[in-house]
Amino acid sequence: MKAYNIGVIPGDGTGPEVIAEAVKALKAITDAGGPEFNLVYHDLGGDRYLKKGELLPEWVLRELRQMDAVLLGALGHPEVKPGILEREVLLKLRFELDLYINLRPIVLFPGVYTPIKDKGPEDIDFVVVRENTEGLYAGSGGFLRKGTPDEIAIQESVNTRRGVERCIRFAFDYCRRRNRRKKLTLCGKTNVLTYAFDLWERVFREVGRDYPDIELDYAHVDAICMWMVKNPEYFDVIVTDNMFGDIITDLGAMIQGGMGIAAGGNVNPKAVSMFEPISGSAPKYTGLNKINPLAAICAAQMMLDHLGEASAASMLLEAVKAVVKNDVRSMDAGKMGYGTREVGDLVVKYIVEPMTT
Numbered sequence: 356m357k358a359y360n361i362g363v364i365p366g367d368g369t370g371p372e373v374i375a376e377a378v379k380a381l382k383a384i385t386d387a388g389g390p391e392f393n394l395v396y397h398d399l400g401g402d403r404y405l406k407k408g409e410l411l412p413e414w415v416l417r418e419l420r421q422m423d424a425v426l427l428g429a430l431g432h433p434e435v436k437p438g439i440l441e442r443e444v445l446l447k448l449r450f451e452l453d454l455y456i457n458l459r460p461i462v463l464f465p466g467v468y469t470p471i472k473d474k475g476p477e478d479i480d481f482v483v484v485r486e487n488t489e490g491l492y493a494g495s496g497g498f499l500r501k502g503t504p505d506e507i508a509i510q511e512s513v514n515t516r517r518g519v520e521r522c523i524r525f526a527f528d529y530c531r532r533r534n535r536r537k538k539l540t541l542c543g544k545t546n547v548l549t550y551a552f553d554l555w556e557r558v559f560r561e562v563g564r565d566y567p568d569i570e571l572d573y574a575h576v577d578a579i580c581m582w583m584v585k586n587p588e589y590f591d592v593i594v595t596d597n598m599f600g601d602i603i604t605d606l607g608a609m610i611q612g613g614m615g616i617a618a619g620g621n622v623n624p625k626a627v628s629m630f631e632p633i634s635g636s637a638p639k640y641t642g643l644n645k646i647n648p649l650a651a652i653c654a655a656q657m658m659l660d661h662l663g664e665a666s667a668a669s670m671l672l673e674a675v676k677a678v679v680k681n682d683v684r685s686m687d688a689g690k691m692g693y694g695t696r697e698v699g700d701l702v703v704k705y706i707v708e709p710m711t712t
């Protein structure tokens with residue numbers, strides 16, 4: 356059986372607890388005849404920073420580059436000033452490993468509560484392809500006259516032709532492979548951001564000519580927020596820039612059942628990719644066995660899919676679906692009806708004995 360080298364970064368807060376359950380699920384997959392995983396742990400995060408002053412050492416980055424994939428728990432520590440771990444660890448990983456796609460499926464599994472009245476799993480099933488290395492996240496800008504009444508703060512959105520094009524091409528390819536409605540919606544703001552989204556829209560139309568089988572669709576980001584709530588069934592695949600993607604995928608996470616179940620992949624199609632639950636480190640739940648591990652388990656599921664392990668991926672997906680359909684009461688921490696470890700055990704149970712429906 357094939358063996359994969361997986362870099363594991365449990366991270367801060369509840370990260371280690373949810374990663375432990377994802378690892379448990381991966382072990383069960385191996386035991387059920389799936390691939391093997393050599394796990395290489397790295398203790399990046401707030402504790403390491405507070406103890407050693409280290410954020411993302413060069414040698415760790417070098418090791419991660421050699422992995423087949425990376426699984427990340429969460430970063431964010433109450434004693435570390437906001438922005439440091441985010442920018443110097445998470446975003447640095449995304450930038451240094453050139454993980455230029457942030458792939459976020461918005462899927463409502465049967466049995467999971469959505470706050471959207473009269474919508475069900477048949478209506479909420481789309482994917483957001485978020486650009487992950489540019490835009491407002493690039494860190495371009497600065498202060499002038501800082502701390503004075505005349506202070507100016509500038510934060511620029513950086514959109515390169517190359518960066519926009521590779522993201523849009525990925526989205527078209529993904530939409531084709533997904534093979535559902537074959538509709539790709541560009542989420543922008545061409546009526547106001549007349550430089551950035553002018554480039555995005557031109558590239559979108561241009562690249563779209565190579566995909567005659569895909570329907571091209573455009574909507575402003577504010578309209579997309581409305582439709583995600585009003586008629587989520589409208590969407591198949593959405594492609595957008597880093598900042599809009601960040602915002603609409605949190606909205607997406609809420610309509611698919613919340614942060615307890617939402618996962619994402621930081622993808623470079625030609626190099627190592629990194630998978631993570633999209634929630635934060637939820638420090639107030641640390642060590643309480645209350646946090647929902649399903650988002651981390653879904654991240655591991657996306658990782659299997661990305662590695663080309665289709666049958667292992669579907670085994671894990673079916674197990675998660677069985678748990679949310681039969682067992683877990685709510686996706687929210689402390690309200691699941693089970694503890695973190697017990698939800699992990701249930702996933703393992705359905706890997707060992709798949710539910711026959």
Ligand code: IPM
Pocket residue numbers: 441442445446601633
């Ligand atoms: C996410 C997170 C990050 C982001 C933060 C933690 C920097 O919100 O993965 O969506 O803004 O990208």
Ligand code: MN
Pocket residue numbers: 601602605
């Ligand atoms: Mn976010």
